[in-house]
Structures are given as structure tokens and as C-alpha cells.
Amino acid sequence: MPSKVWRVFTKVSSTTVKCTICDRVLGYKGGSTGAMLNHMKTHPNSIEDDRQPRLSSFNRQCNPDRAQRISNLIADMIAKDGLPINFVEGEGFRALMHDVEPDFTIPSRQTVMRILELKFLEQKTKIKHWMSGCEHIAITTDCWTSLGQEGFMTVTAHGIDKEWIKRSFVLNTSPVASLDDNDEDNDPPLPQRHTSQALKSQLREVAQTWEINNKVCGVVHDNAANVRVIGEAVGAPDVPCTAHTLQLCVNAGLNSNGQLQRVIGAVSRLVGHFKHSVVASQALTAKQDQHNLPKHRLIQSVKTRWNSVYDMFARVTEQRWAITSVLSDERLTLHRDATTLQLKDEHWSIVDNMGKTLEPFLVATKVLSSEEHPTASTVLPMITGLLDNFLIVEETDSGIVRQFKETTSEQLKRRFHIKSARERDEDVEIEDVSALHLASALDPRYSNLTYLPRAMRNVVKNKLNELIPERDDEEQNADVEQPSTSLDFLITGRRFTAPQQQRDSVEEIHTFFDLPVVPSTADAVAWWKANEASFPLLGNVAKRFLTIPATSVPSERVFSTAGNIVTKKRSCLLAENVNMLIFLKHNAKSIPLI
Numbered sequence: 001m002p003s004k005v006w007r008v009f010t011k012v013s014s015t016t017v018k019c020t021i022c023d024r025v026l027g028y029k030g031g032s033t034g035a036m037l038n039h040m041k042t043h044p045n046s047i048e049d050d051r052q053p054r055l056s057s058f059n060r061q062c063n064p065d066r067a068q069r070i071s072n073l074i075a076d077m078i079a080k081d082g083l084p085i086n087f088v089e090g091e092g093f094r095a096l097m098h099d100v101e102p103d104f105t106i107p108s109r110q111t112v113m114r115i116l117e118l119k120f121l122e123q124k125t126k127i128k129h130w131m132s133g134c135e136h137i138a139i140t141t142d143c144w145t146s147l148g149q150e151g152f153m154t155v156t157a158h159g160i161d162k163e164w165i166k167r168s169f170v171l172n173t174s175p176v177a178s179l180d181d182n183d184e185d186n187d188p189p190l191p192q193r194h195t196s197q198a199l200k201s202q203l204r205e206v207a208q209t210w211e212i213n214n215k216v217c218g219v220v221h222d223n224a225a226n227v228r229v230i231g232e233a234v235g236a237p238d239v240p241c242t243a244h245t246l247q248l249c250v251n252a253g254l255n256s257n258g259q260l261q262r263v264i265g266a267v268s269r270l271v272g273h274f275k276h277s278v279v280a281s282q283a284l285t286a287k288q289d290q291h292n293l294p295k296h297r298l299i300q301s302v303k304t305r306w307n308s309v310y311d312m313f314a315r316v317t318e319q320r321w322a323i324t325s326v327l328s329d330e331r332l333t334l335h336r337d338a339t340t341l342q343l344k345d346e347h348w349s350i351v352d353n354m355g356k357t358l359e360p361f362l363v364a365t366k367v368l369s370s371e372e373h374p375t376a377s378t379v380l381p382m383i384t385g386l387l388d389n390f391l392i393v394e395e396t397d398s399g400i401v402r403q404f405k406e407t408t409s410e411q412l413k414r415r416f417h418i419k420s421a422r423e424r425d426e427d428v429e430i431e432d433v434s435a436l437h438l439a440s441a442l443d444p445r446y447s448n449l450t451y452l453p454r455a456m457r458n459v460v461k462n463k464l465n466e467l468i469p470e471r472d473d474e475e476q477n478a479d480v481e482q483p484s485t486s487l488d489f490l491i492t493g494r495r496f497t498a499p500q501q502q503r504d505s506v507e508e509i510h511t512f513f514d515l516p517v518v519p520s521t522a523d524a525v526a527w528w529k530a531n532e533a534s535f536p537l538l539g540n541v542a543k544r545f546l547t548i549p550a551t552s553v554p555s556e557r558v559f560s561t562a563g564n565i566v567t568k569k570r571s572c573l574l575a576e577n578v579n580m581l582i583f584l585k586h587n588a589k590s591i592p593l594i
Helices: 034-040 064-081 085-089 091-100 109-132 196-209 230-234 242-254 258-276 278-290 307-318 320-328 335-341 345-368 376-390 399-416 435-441 454-467 473-478 486-492 500-514 524-534 536-546 553-565 575-586
Strands: 009-011 016-019 025-027 137-145 151-160 166-175 216-221 238-240
Touching (some): 025 034, 064 085, 064 109, 085 091, 085 109, 109 166, 109 575, 137 196, 151 196, 166 196, 166 575, 196 230, 216 230, 216 536, 242 258, 258 399, 307 320, 320 335, 345 399, 376 536, 435 454, 454 536
Antiparallel strands (some): 016 025
8 A cells, every 4th residue: 555655745756755735855765755754744734544534535425405506506606707608517617526526417508508597587587576566667778789790788677666675687688680680581681770760679578578668767878879769669758878978078078179189199199108118118117116106007098988088197197207207218218209208398287287177077977887876866966066166167277178168068058958057047948857857856965956947946846746646536536626714715816725635745845845955975765765654745756766877887887797798709699598697697686685
């Protein structure tokens, strides 16, 4: 029987051996193992009692219940981590399972797929049941293209249930069918077209499948031309994504001045130099040490993301002296390159001023894109705050900053249909009242309505009164005009008083708007849960509008997940399997809570 030392040592040569635990090399002559046995005492855990069987020698049985549990956990891991189904065929995974559970038979791809399909159906049933308890459902949509150039649309649902618990779920991710796909004469089918009609048809089908077609209170999207009226498919108002709209407004401001564009280009070339030159990059690190600056990499701007311009400006401002030190050192930078890349003082001034001007928009974007998914109620107070606090032109503003503020301000007012503080006393039309106005008005953090024109405040309150649902026929029959008292007649000039519901709703609205606003850090939904009993008529309307998200970010986040699921290796996945895997991954955290 071989000595137990060979469990720990391996031969290096005919005269030396090596410890596999600590890599120490020992002499080995004449077959003596004494030195090795003594060394093993320094590793107590390596010494086993030969009389005791090792764990792996036990023939532990994996009973059917345990085997099923392990198979379910494997399927859960694949779904939650976005792993490919053929992960179960991986050599490393099989070796791990053989060591951990030798008697377990690893499920095949087909078995894992069947388990996932059962989970998919079970979770769909749970979500559908939860949504059946919600009076209103808001929808966010996003269209994206897979690596195989197949167009998909993702639909995410948001709701507040009877207990005032707010949740969101990914409902569907499926190819956008061309309107010509059903034409039997087309062989093969015509290429997909993300037309407005095709997207409407798809959304209508999703709403019918999930039995929410009569509950949709708003459809949030990126406001692209082909989705601007997609809400018509489910009889709901279209709500442009605030993050996308803000992006358009800021981009317009950045593009409004030719000199600013040239400065952005110059800074971008500067950053590109350090990105592409190993010498410059290493020199920058050394200069950061000399100037006691953070060892941060420079950030390159991306044309499709305005906030990357802010990030680029902020980082070069932080690293200004390290950058100029590298460029001014002829040992590190060729003179002709330094002449081209070095920014003038006036350029540095523009970078600094524009960085400060853009910062509030970065804060707004981060708030809108947060995991908490802010509701539409935050939009108008936030945009009004940007207009009143950060876009008022100051005498000290440079021409570039002035033009950026003026252009961005005009864009914000036009796209969000609001006015700055100086224009807020002008008359407004009732048609100007949107879902955004109503959502903000019903949020106890913003119920003072100071961000709205004075004339619109009463219009909004009147609109809310119209939206309070009427009671059933029996209640309405009992709720008729009553003869007024003599005093009522003298005061109001009316011989009859208004029906009780009308009086109750008006009273509720007045009482609600007379309350002091709560801190901006408060949770509006939690406030309504605690105060619904005081406002039973208005509460239902609040639930309707506080359900609507401010952005389509929840649906857009699916795109990054989909990119991991629909990789080149898995581009042949069937569309229904793409839908199932995305559904299971994104709803994994929410499902256990319902």
C-alpha cells in the first residue's frame, strides 16, 4: 500500500520531492519517507487516519426528493444568472457536482428546459393573479435589436395593489412582427418593420394575454416617432420618457454653439491621445503621483450620451495639472502633438463653466434612472426646478453658457409644456393638463402646486374632481339633490344642495390641498397607504397616476440582460425561449414577494 506521504508530496527529481501544500522542496534519498512524515506534521489537516474511510468513499445515496431539489436549484441558477442552458454540460460544472454529490445525475438540457418552462408558467400565474388585484396598470416599453438583427419589444408592467404595495414585472419580450408576416404570399417573410401599427398590435396582444387591456393608465416610451401614439392600442395616454426627453433638451443646448462643439472635440482628442498611447497613459499615472491627484482614468465622451460630456469635462478638470505636465514634457510628448493637444486657458475656462452648468442635469438623470424607479409625479417639480434654479441667465455668464441655458430652457418648456417662473402667471388652457400635472398634484410632496401656473392650479383641481369615479346606481339614486335650508338659499342662491358625492369630492380635494407638503424624502405611496381612509374618493385617483413611472428605464434595463442571454453562441435561441429566460431573470426578486 503506498505511503500516505504521496498524498501530499510529488517527486521533483530522483533526489527531491515537493510539498503540494506549501511548495517546500525536501531531499529524498534511498526511498526514506521520514523527512516527509515530519514535514506533514506542520500541516495537521493533511494527516488522515487510514483506519477512517474518506468522505468520497461513502456511497451516499441521493434520494429522489433531494435530486429534484438540486435540479430545481440548478435551473434557478441558470435563470437568475443568465447562464446558457448548456451550462449543465460544462466539464467544470460536472466535476464539481461529482465531487459534491457523487450519486446525483446531472439533468440534461431538455430536463432543465422543462423545469424552466414549469417555473415560467407558475410565475405567470402568480403575476397575473397579483395584477388582478390592481385597478390600474402602467406600462413601459422599449424596442431593441438582437445580435441576429431581430427586432424585439419588451413590455414591463407597474402597479399598486389594494394594500398600496407597488411592484413591477417584465411581462413580455418578443419579436416585433411585421404587418406583412401574415401574408401567405410572402415566402420568406418580409423584413421586420418597427412601424407604429406593428408596435400597437403587439402591445394590444400583450395586454390581452395578461388581461390588463382595460386597466392600462399610461404607456411610457422613448418618444420615438414610431411609438408616440402607441398608447392608443390600449386606450391609455402616452407618456414620453423623461430621461430621453431630458437627453434631447441637453443635446440641443450642447449643439447650439459652434465654439462649444469645437471645445468638446478638442477635449475628446486630448482624451483619445491618453487612451491610445501607452507612454502617455503611464506618464499620466506618474504625474498624478507628483501632483497628489487621484489615479483616475480619463473618460471619453459618447455622442449618444450627453452626460458623458459632463463626465469627460469633470475628469479632465480634476486631472488638469497632470495632463499639462505630460504634454509639456518633450521627453513624453512630441512637440507637434503637444501643440495640437494642449488646451488654451479660455478652453479650460469653458470646460470648467460648462461642467458646473451641466451638473444639475446629471443629478436629475441619476434620480430618474435610479433603481427605485421614480414616478411621473417627480417630473414637473424637477423640470421646473431646473428652469428656475439653474437655467436663469446671469450677467456673469459667458456667451457659451448663456446660449446653452437659453436653448435648453426653450426645449424643456416646449417638450414638457411648462413655463418658467417669470411666465407662470399667464393663462393656460384645460387641454394643457396632462398625466404629469395630475400625478404631481396628487403627490403629497408637491401638492402645494407652486411649480404650476396659478391659473392651472384650479384647472388641475377641477380635473381631479371629474376623475373621481361615480358610485354604483343604487348609491347614485340615493344621492340626489336635497332641498336646501333657508340659510343655504340666502347664501348660495340655490334651492337645492349638490349631491352628496359631489360635495364629498370637493371637500376631499380642498382638504388634501390644504395639508402642508411632506418632506421630499418621503414615500408618496406609503403616505397614501397611511392616509387613504381620510381621502377615500381621491385615493383611487392617486393610485392611478402614482402608478405611472417617470421613465422607460425599467424596460430598457432588459436590453443589457438580453445582450447577455442572446449572445453570438446563443443567437439561435427560439424567440419564446428568449422571452422565458428574460422573464425569469428579471422577475426573480419580485416573485417571492407576492
